[in-house]
Amino acid sequence: MTDAATKAKELKAANAVRRVIQKVRLATPETLDALESEAFDVMSQNLEEMGSQHDKVQEELEKGMEVGRTRVEGIVEKREKEAELAKRPKELMDEIKAIMEEIEPKVAALEAASGKGDGAEALKAEDAPAVKMQSDLFAKEIKEFSQACVSRATEIKQTKLPPMMHQEWTQLAQSIVQTKQKCERAVTASRISVNKALESVRKEQVEKKKKDIKTMVEAASSATPAVEQLVLGAETEVEPFIKGKLRPEAEMNELAKTMDGMVEQVHKAVEAARKDIEQPLTLEDNQDEHVKAELEAYLAGEMKRPGLRLGQLERRIARVANIVRYYRQDGRDRHNNSIMDGLKTELLEKVKGADNSAAIAAIEPLLREAEKVAQLTLKNSKMTVPQMKTLAEKVTKVLEVTKAAFTSANQAVCPIDPSLDEDVQKKLRFIVAPQIKKPLQQLGQLDRRLNRLKNLLKMFLGDISQKHGSSYKEARLKLVKVARKEMTAKELDLDKLFESASKGATELDDIAFVMFANSLDKKVKKDASEEEETLEITSEEVSAVFSAFVPEGKQTMDSEAFGRCLCLRLTVVKPTTLTSELSIAESKTLRALKVGEILEQLEGPEKEGRTAVKRVRVKALKDGKIGWASVAGNAGSIFLKASDV
Numbered sequence: 073m074t075d076a077a078t079k080a081k082e083l084k085a086a087n088a089v090r091r092v093i094q095k096v097r098l099a100t101p102e103t104l105d106a107l108e109s110e111a112f113d114v115m116s117q118n119l120e121e122m123g124s125q126h127d128k129v130q131e132e133l134e135k136g137m138e139v140g141r142t143r144v145e146g147i148v149e150k151r152e153k154e155a156e157l158a159k160r161p162k163e164l165m166d167e168i169k170a171i172m173e174e175i176e177p178k179v180a181a182l183e184a185a186s187g188k189g190d191g192a193e194a195l196k197a198e199d200a201p202a203v204k205m206q207s208d209l210f211a212k213e214i215k216e217f218s219q220a221c222v223s224r225a226t227e228i229k230q231t232k233l234p235p236m237m238h239q240e241w242t243q244l245a246q247s248i249v250q251t252k253q254k255c256e257r258a259v260t261a262s263r264i265s266v267n268k269a270l271e272s273v274r275k276e277q278v279e280k281k282k283k284d285i286k287t288m289v290e291a292a293s294s295a296t297p298a299v300e301q302l303v304l305g306a307e308t309e310v311e312p313f314i315k316g317k318l319r320p321e322a323e324m325n326e327l328a329k330t331m332d333g334m335v336e337q338v339h340k341a342v343e344a345a346r347k348d349i350e351q352p353l354t355l356e357d358n359q360d361e362h363v364k365a366e367l368e369a370y371l372a373g374e375m376k377r378p379g380l381r382l383g384q385l386e387r388r389i390a391r392v393a394n395i396v397r398y399y400r401q402d403g404r405d406r407h408n409n410s411i412m413d414g415l416k417t418e419l420l421e422k423v424k425g426a427d428n429s430a431a432i433a434a435i436e437p438l439l440r441e442a443e444k445v446a447q448l449t450l451k452n453s454k455m456t457v458p459q460m461k462t463l464a465e466k467v468t469k470v471l472e473v474t475k476a477a478f479t480s481a482n483q484a485v486c487p488i489d490p491s492l493d494e495d496v497q498k499k500l501r502f503i504v505a506p507q508i509k510k511p512l513q514q515l516g517q518l519d520r521r522l523n524r525l526k527n528l529l530k531m532f533l534g535d536i537s538q539k540h541g542s543s544y545k546e547a548r549l550k551l552v553k554v555a556r557k558e559m560t561a562k563e564l565d566l567d568k569l570f571e572s573a574s575k576g577a578t579e580l581d582d583i584a585f586v587m588f589a590n591s592l593d594k595k596v597k598k599d600a601s602e603e604e605e606t607l608e609i610t611s612e613e614v615s616a617v618f619s620a621f622v623p624e625g626k627q628t629m630d631s632e633a634f635g636r637c638l639c640l641r642l643t644v645v646k647p648t649t650l651t652s653e654l655s656i657a658e659s660k661t662l663r664a665l666k667v668g669e670i671l672e673q674l675e676g677p678e679k680e681g682r683t684a685v686k687r688v689r690v691k692a693l694k695d696g697k698i699g700w701a702s703v704a705g706n707a708g709s710i711f712l713k714a715s716d717v
Contacts, residue, residue: 085121093136293378547613579628
């Protein structure tokens with residue numbers, strides 16, 4: 073099923089639950105119990121299909137029930153209040169007036185502290201932090217005041233007020249709005265005063281810190297001038313390589329070696345200088361946010377310049393290296409041309425009178441034998457891994473002999489010294505190609521047959537690797553099952569099981585591991601079933617499992633490797649949930665399992681009674697939580713896969 077189809081299915085299931093949640097939110101005292109029961113039933117029926125929507129819908133259900141119950145409580149309360157008429161509204165209005173009387177003096181106090189009251193002095197920088205704290209606390213009190221008034225006003229509006237109270241309530245509601253606006257204006261004005269008082273201090277701090285940053289950057293980039301001097305020296309020394317300034321060849325070759333050393337020295341110096349400027353320069357955390365942001369931007373700009381300068385120096389030294397490289401290439405070309413002039417005529421004479429038919433003919437029987445042996449690799453379905461490895465070795469040996477014959481034939485057809493420069497060999501082959509066209513065509517046809525055999529061997533080796541991996545994984549799963557049975561029956565943990573297998577030693581070798589595996593009871597329950605089966609695990613398979621978990625370069629396994637070997641782990645490949653019980657309907661969601669998480673399998677797989685979904689009891693390595701998770705959904709979605717970690 074595609075991701076889009078899965079998401080559509082999950083959304084459909086989630087929406088079915090949401091429709092019932094909406095009914096619960098609008099419940100009445102008469103319908104609440106029935107609607108809650110319906111919501112639980114629909115949630116249970118659509119649990120698996122919801123997939124990644126489950127946690128969100130679960131939260132919506134809880135909130136919906138909370139809203140529904142609150143609504144029902146309000147309806148009941150309203151009915152009782154309507155009987156009492158004005159008794160409760162009067163109490164609420166008196167409470168609001170008391171809250172307003174309590175907050176109004178605090179407005180005046182904040183205005184006075186901020187220097188905004190009549191005759192008040194302007195706020196000083198040293199007093200600004202205290203006023204800021206006072207302003208922040210008052211802002212929280214305004215929010216609490218607003219919430220307190222809103223909750224009481226809501227309750228008043230839900231009550232049927234007597235006609236005589238309507239006008240009083242209207243005036244009080246207007247007073248609430250005016251008081252809140254007055255409080256908010258006082259907070260805004262105080263914050264403006266604080267910012268104004270701190271601005272001059274902030275500017276002074278920024279300028280001081282910028283000087284400190286500049287000093288730090290200069291210290292970090294102190295190696296750059298030395299690098300520049302090295303580059304200048306290299307540019308001066310490379311002058312003789314520029315056209316028209318050449319010296320005697322021996323002297324130039326010696327100078328080229330000197331230039332190599334200078335270029336290497338510059339590269340190392342640049343690398344060291346770059347490491348210096350890439351060291352993170354940190355700013356103090358206990359600074360004003362605006363100050364810190366401005367300083368971070370300044371630091372980024374200052375750190376950019378040394379990097380650009382080093383980049384320019386790298387390009388300059390690269391030009392020096394290229395000048396020397398071009399000189400050497402020209403020298404090689406001249407040398408190769410002189411060699412070619414001496415070998416060309418001799419080589420043409422050789423290929424004209426050469427009889428290479430015997431060398432080519434010697435390849436055919438070897439190639440036929442190789443094809444005959446390689447053909448056996450296509451019939452490997454019933455072969456064991458050791459049989460396949462033996463055949464692969466045989467094919468490899470036959471191919472090596474055939475390739476050696478090819479090398480001899482190629483040398484006989486085109487007798488070019490393999491120790492010559494590759495460019496010289498290439499040019500000589502081009503010169504003699506018209507003279508050896510026919511034998512080259514014959515070798516080309518034979519080479520295509522040889523390449524086919526190479527490809528057959530490559531595919532066969534892939535089949536061996538795949539079959540070996542499959543066999544190893546199956547053997548390990550069987551070993552884990554019987555070991556888990558042993559641990560459960562004797563109430564052992566992995567450490568105690570290792571102690572039993574190693575007879576108290578700290579290490580376990582191959583022979584001891586095989587003996588331990590052979591001693592285990594192989595009769596276990598089938599997955600997701602009460603039926604029993606007897607597992608077959610050969611000593612060779614057990615040895616292969618042992619080898620896979622032994623550290624490289626060692627012949628023995630310690631308790632840690634033993635634990636990893638017999639601890640079956642699963643990887644979450646699709647979001648799912650960790651629940652408290654095997655039964656989905658009776659479970660409580662513990663937490664979501666995210667893609668990529670590694671789990672240790674403790675029990676299972678077991679079939680969930682209602683949905684027949686395979687579930688396993690696992691331990692999350694991330695936080696140690698233990699619970700049940702579905703291996704796959706009943707629609708085929710895979711949530712967990714075996715892991716090699």
